[in-house]
Amino acid sequence: MSFDTFETEAGVIEQAEELLNDGLTVHDCRDAFESLLRDYKKLLKVSRRIVRMSDRSEKGLISARNQIQEQQASLEKAHQELKRLSEHRLRTIVEATPIAIIISRVENGEIIYANAIAGPLMGVETDQLLGRKVTDFYIDPSEKTILMDMLEKDGKVDHYELQVKKSDGTRLWGDISQRYLVFNELPCVLSACNDITHLKEINQAASRFVPAEYLSFLDKESLVDINLGDHVTDEMTVMFSDLRSFTSISEEMTPQQNFNFVNSYLGRVSPVVRDFHGFIVKYLGDGIMAIFPESPDDGVQAGIEKLIQVNLYNEEREKVGRLPIKIGIGVNTGHMMVGMVGEKGRMQGDAFSDNVNLTSRLEGLTKFYDVSFIISAATMDALKDVSKYNIRYLDKVQVKGKMKALDLYEVFDADLPGMRSLKQETLEIYQQAMDHYFAKDFPAAQSLLFNVLQKNPNDKVAWHHLMNTTRHLENGVAETWTGVNVMASK
Numbered sequence: 001m002s003f004d005t006f007e008t009e010a011g012v013i014e015q016a017e018e019l020l021n022d023g024l025t026v027h028d029c030r031d032a033f034e035s036l037l038r039d040y041k042k043l044l045k046v047s048r049r050i051v052r053m054s055d056r057s058e059k060g061l062i063s064a065r066n067q068i069q070e071q072q073a074s075l076e077k078a079h080q081e082l083k084r085l086s087e088h089r090l091r092t093i094v095e096a097t098p099i100a101i102i103i104s105r106v107e108n109g110e111i112i113y114a115n116a117i118a119g120p121l122m123g124v125e126t127d128q129l130l131g132r133k134v135t136d137f138y139i140d141p142s143e144k145t146i147l148m149d150m151l152e153k154d155g156k157v158d159h160y161e162l163q164v165k166k167s168d169g170t171r172l173w174g175d176i177s178q179r180y181l182v183f184n185e186l187p188c189v190l191s192a193c194n195d196i197t198h199l200k201e202i203n204q205a206a207s208r209f210v211p212a213e214y215l216s217f218l219d220k221e222s223l224v225d226i227n228l229g230d231h232v233t234d235e236m237t238v239m240f241s242d243l244r245s246f247t248s249i250s251e252e253m254t255p256q257q258n259f260n261f262v263n264s265y266l267g268r269v270s271p272v273v274r275d276f277h278g279f280i281v282k283y284l285g286d287g288i289m290a291i292f293p294e295s296p297d298d299g300v301q302a303g304i305e306k307l308i309q310v311n312l313y314n315e316e317r318e319k320v321g322r323l324p325i326k327i328g329i330g331v332n333t334g335h336m337m338v339g340m341v342g343e344k345g346r347m348q349g350d351a352f353s354d355n356v357n358l359t360s361r362l363e364g365l366t367k368f369y370d371v372s373f374i375i376s377a378a379t380m381d382a383l384k385d386v387s388k389y390n391i392r393y394l395d396k397v398q399v400k401g402k403m404k405a406l407d408l409y410e411v412f413d414a415d416l417p418g419m420r421s422l423k424q425e426t427l428e429i430y431q432q433a434m435d436h437y438f439a440k441d442f443p444a445a446q447s448l449l450f451n452v453l454q455k456n457p458n459d460k461v462a463w464h465h466l467m468n469t470t471r472h473l474e475n476g477v478a479e480t481w482t483g484v485n486v487m488a489s490k
Contacts, residue, residue, distance in 0.1 A: 123166035213279035231339025237299035307414030330362030370460035422456035
């Protein structure tokens with residue numbers, strides 16, 4: 001029989017009666033009863049202790065819960081106060097900021113706050129900005145998507161330049177910086193806009209003196225970053241171009257007419273340089289010096305397009321009774337230094353190297369051979385696909401100041417259609433004549449050149465070589481003759 005647990009005193013008595021019914025003696029029953037009674041008292045004592053502990057625990061839990069609720073209420077109150085102070089501080093800072101500040105909702109771009117400067121910047125009262133969309137002021141509404149993508153990616157936007165419009169339609173340039181923030185319990189974007197319109201106008205004006213392409217070439221962000229001596233050394237293509245007979249043309253014009261004429265011409269041919277990834281290093285009166293750092297093809301294509309623009313300009317001039325103009329272009333490829341020269345108070349861009357000087361000589365030779373466009377063998381060999389162009393061998397020349405002879409080529413893509421067609425038709429015969437000429441087979445060269453001129457009597461280069469061939473036939477040449485045409489002047 002188990003005496004482990006008893007719930008009541010009656011239970012103890014019931015246990016005693018069971019013992020008696022089992023035939024136990026009174027002595028046995030008394031002993032058993034006393035034992036049961038002791039167990040009961042122990043259990044009762046333990047039970048009362050548990051009840052007292054339970055009461056204390058319940059009171060403790062209630063007290064702890066009340067304390068937590070009080071702390072939560074205090075924290076919420078502190079949070080609300082902190083948020084109020086934070087927004088008050090934010091408004092104070094924003095109002096004191098000397099640039100326009102706008103806070104807009106992330107969801108739809110609605111403006112929910114603007115400081116006092118923002119309204120006048122956009123041409124309205126500040127209160128009139130509230131409720132409008134930020135995109136209402138963008139020239140290009142897609143700029144908002146670009147800015148949000150940058151915010152999403154980097155968590156911020158710093159100094160993004162874009163055009164915005166005022167309420168009257170006036171455009172201005174803004175320097176925009178943005179950050180995410182929570183304002184009035186809403187996810188928002190804080191935008192700071194600095195009016196840089198005047199700075200942009202200054203930079204645009206300055207870029208007419210030092211083009212953006214030149215700054216990029218020197219790895220500079222702005223004019224203030226340029227220093228005397230900044231330069232790049234590399235293999236590049238350089239172009240010189242010049243107006244022919246400008247002196248005789250200018251004599252018949254007033255000073256103002258001279259400036260108008262030169263600027264009208266330069267206004268047509270200068271943009272071509274930029275179109276083909278080049279930049280103008282400097283103007284040389286009516287001439288141009290330009291660099292093409294990426295590819296020799298850029299320089300050749302720009303030269304062709306320049307001549308096409310001159311042809312179009314001549315059509316306009318002829319309509320008003322003015323004489324057509326001619327230009328000469330020389331292009332060469334090689335290592336050169338391009339950078340800033342001068343002194344602390346005055347500097348400009350320039351390029352240096354024998355290759356640069358040689359290019360100037362090539363431009364001058366266009367007058368001697370009566371052609372429009374000459375390139376060196378260095379440029380010819382560097383072209384990606386020579387078959388794209390109309391090119392023929394011109395001559396072997398030793399320019400003044402140089403000991404080494406150069407192979408020169410004429411580019412005739414921009415010749416007027418009739419002349420270009422005839423040069424293409426006679427190209428093979430002309431090339432054969434040149435081969436015989438440099439092989440000292442002057443009779444064969446003379447006969448072939450006659451054939452070229454029968455088909456194209458206005459081919460000035462063919463006439464030049466025919467005269468030399470005839471002279472050599474009559475006077476003979478030395479055993480050491482190589483066909484090099486030595487130039488006595490620049």
